[in-house]
Amino acid sequence: PLVLGIETSCDETGVGIVRGHTLLADAVASSVDTHARFGGVVPEIASRAHLEAMVPTIQRALDQAGIAASDLDGVAVTAGPGLAGALLVGVSAAKAYAYALGKPLYGVNHLASHICVDQLEHGALPEPTMALLVSGGHSSLLLAPDITADVRPLGSTIDDAAGEAFDKVARVLNLGFPGGPVIDKYAKEGDPDAIAFPRGLTGPRDAPYDFSFSGLKTAVARWIEARRNAGEEVPVADVSASFQEAVTDVLTRKALRACRDEGVDHLMIGGGVAANSRLRAMAEERCAAAGITLRVPRPKLCTDNGAMVAALGAEMVARNRAASAWDLPADSSLPVTEPHVPAPSPH
Ligand code: ATP
Ligand code: MG
Ligand code: FE
Numbered sequence: 001p002l003v004l005g006i007e008t009s010c011d012e013t014g015v016g017i018v019r020g021h022t023l024l025a026d027a028v029a030s031s032v033d034t035h036a037r038f039g040g041v042v043p044e045i046a047s048r049a050h051l052e053a054m055v056p057t058i059q060r061a062l063d064q065a066g067i068a069a070s071d072l073d074g075v076a077v078t079a080g081p082g083l084a085g086a087l088l089v090g091v092s093a094a095k096a097y098a099y100a101l102g103k104p105l106y107g108v109n110h111l112a113s114h115i116c117v118d119q120l121e122h123g124a125l126p127e128p129t130m131a132l133l134v135s136g137g138h139s140s141l142l143l144a145p146d147i148t149a150d151v152r153p154l155g156s157t158i159d160d161a162a163g164e165a166f167d168k169v170a171r172v173l174n175l176g177f178p179g180g181p182v183i184d185k186y187a188k189e190g191d192p193d194a195i196a197f198p199r200g201l202t203g204p205r206d207a208p209y210d211f212s213f214s215g216l217k218t219a220v221a222r223w224i225e226a227r228r229n230a231g232e233e234v235p236v237a238d239v240s241a242s243f244q245e246a247v248t249d250v251l252t253r254k255a256l257r258a259c260r261d262e263g264v265d266h267l268m269i270g271g272g273v274a275a276n277s278r279l280r281a282m283a284e285e286r287c288a289a290a291g292i293t294l295r296v297p298r299p300k301l302c303t304d305n306g307a308m309v310a311a312l313g314a315e316m317v318a319r320n321r322a323a324s325a326w327d328l329p330a331d332s333s334l335p336v337t338e339p340h341v342p343a344p345s346p347h
Contacts, residue, residue, distance in 0.1 A: 076313020
């Protein structure tokens, strides 16, 4: 199926077009530079930026794909989770396009999209799919027997998300926003064993699939503060590398344990933090050693984009899932267990 996907859950206006598992277009306009000086995404600014970028980005995607909008089999859109005002812009645009074109509308889950996007890279997802979802707002281990209908959380973070920890540590180091890419860059020049930062929830009695990154974030902040108070220079590269090592060590260890416990022979990693070069390398090493096939999309498909929404929408069409209603709401806290928002069935 030929599907256009619209993503506006945060600060990226993304429009992607796919035909089944084939990526035809991936247009992204980001307002991240506007937010950078505030040290985080400002919801109201994000909504306005989506409004301005929406139509040109859709046009750019259609041009890139070289298709006519009338050929589409459906229009998919992120219905949640995310920033309410930002989501509303995408949902409204998707309704308008779908209705005007006379095509079905599919409100889909942003988190399931972060997983389904891998079909554009590595073909059909195995069933069940074991996924480590690590992003700015979420960190979970998910087992999905069917990415369009059945996604089961095995465990999640009990405090900060992995991406949030990257962003907060970058802020303490005065490296700007977002923190992930810049810490990734500094870490390449640092020693990952320079500082022994804590690995949260890895004790024998801790929940095996839950994560905790707020203790790590505090430990890093305290370590930096002690250096500063002593009038010593902060070794940014070593702090970055050691912090990043602590995060990726816990993520990969728990993901591999979940694969082993559930008897799954592959691991999918998705979400913005899956763009991290050390996480990718460590997962590759550890999966290879454990005989597990690793599936991670290219970095550009890990961070927010419209192609991932189109990928999940195409799967909805392929599996004859019910379309959404024309009054589809934006749901800022749509649970990961709801991969899409079907129209209520008539009684
Ligand atoms: P969610 O998907 O939970 O709704 P989001 O959509 O805001 O959150 P994503 O775009 O999926 O988040 O990911 C953004 C996060 O990924 C940010 O926290 C950012 O710092 C992090 N990130 C991006 N690139 C990297 C990288 N190379 N290394 C580590 N973290 C990264
Ligand atoms: Mg973003
Ligand atoms: Fe995301």
